Amino acid sequence: xxxxxxxxxxxxxxxxxxxxxxxxxxxxxxxxxxxxxxxxxxxxxxxxxxxxxxxxxxxxxxxxxxxxxxxxxxxxxxxxxxxxxxxxxxxxxxxxxxxxxxxxxxxxxxxxxxxxxxxxxxxxxxxxxxxxxxxxxxxxxxxxxxxxxxxxxxxxxxxxxxxxxxxxxxxxxxxxxxxxxxxxxxxxxxxxxxxxxxxxxxxxxxxxxxxxxxxxxxxxxxxxxxxxxxxxxxxxxxxxxxxxxxxxxxxxxxxxxxxxxxxxxxxxxxxxxxxxxxxxxx
Numbered sequence: 001x002x003x004x005x006x007x008x009x010x011x012x013x014x015x016x017x018x019x020x021x022x023x024x025x026x027x028x029x030x031x032x033x034x035x036x037x038x039x040x041x042x043x044x045x046x047x048x049x050x051x052x053x054x055x056x057x058x059x060x061x062x063x064x065x066x067x068x069x070x071x072x073x074x075x076x077x078x079x080x081x082x083x084x085x086x087x088x089x090x091x092x093x094x095x096x097x098x099x100x101x102x103x104x105x106x107x108x109x110x111x112x113x114x115x116x117x118x119x120x121x122x123x124x125x126x127x128x129x130x131x132x133x134x135x136x137x138x139x140x141x142x143x144x145x146x147x148x149x150x151x152x153x154x155x156x157x158x159x160x161x162x163x164x165x166x167x168x169x170x171x172x173x174x175x176x177x178x179x180x181x182x183x184x185x186x187x188x189x190x191x192x193x194x195x196x197x198x199x200x201x202x203x204x205x206x207x208x209x210x211x212x213x214x215x216x217x218x219x220x221x222x223x224x225x226x227x228x229x230x231x232x233x234x235x236x237x238x239x240x241x242x243x244x245x246x247x248x249x250x251x252x253x254x255x256x257x258x259x260x261x262x263x264x265x266x267x268x269x270x271x272x273x274x275x276x277x278x279x280x281x282x
Contacts, residue, residue, distance in 0.1 A: 009094065010096045011043050011081075011095065013045050018056075019044070019046075020056050040109075042067050045076075047075045048071075049073050083182045095176060102214060116172075123174075124207035125208045126208070127209075127210050128152060141198075146163045155208065155209060157207055175204075180203070187242055191236075191238075191242060233275060240259055241259070
């Protein structure tokens with residue numbers, strides 16, 4: 001198999017994490033020789049309040065043949081970050097997205113490379129991400145909510161009514177250029193992956209699930225203080241409205257009832273009426 005130059009555009013978003021302590025960056029460093037052979041470019045977009053130490057950036061620049069670091073202390077929305085990343089690098093084959101807290105080996109990239117050569121018409125390749133014994137990504141979409149997979153599925157999967165976590169996605173840049181166009185910049189934190197998957201099924205019949213399980217930290221949702229939990233929940237509510245408002249009337253209505261029920265439930269569980277408000281502060 002001949003790998004053309006500029007195959008992988010690897011995008012990593014950091015937030016309040018030291019460059020060389022992020023598990024995703026550590027995973028990439030371990031396989032840097034292979035990534036350079038694949039003609040990869042590493043783009044690190046840092047949304048942290050403070051810029052990383054220059055020596056750490058220089059260290060990564062010395063390792064990776066193609067490296068770019070961008071600091072946006074204003075905490076740019078993820079959708080804008082993703083759009084900026086890929087639109088400035090249209091000459092690559094696949095846009096691979098990672099959060100800062102993922103762990104993987106070179107096997108992930110080898111499998112994307114192999115399967116993309118075999119399945120040339122497929123525009124999305126996904127790893128398996130588990131939470132406990134259940135598969136959190138990919139997942140089924142039931143109207144406006146996700147349903148975990150109980151059993152492992154690999155290979156070609158029907159794209160209709162499916163969801164997936166953004167971290168670990170390998171997306172064809174040709175698809176982004178010609179059909180998807182751009183990530184929804186009205187979404188700040190949540191809903192970006194749902195919006196992507198809902199639109200993906202409009203243009204594609206299938207995506208490909210790799211026979212590869214990627215480690216991705218989902219535990220932080222269970223160990224948050226009340227203020228962080230509130231911020232995430234209110235952002236999540238806004239994202240649901242944004243994602244489904246231009247879909248069918250039925251989904252729009254269902255999304256509103258889902259938000260109402262979730263808000264009441266969270267308000268009772270946390271004994272805080274703020275979970276019922278419509279918009280987050282700031």
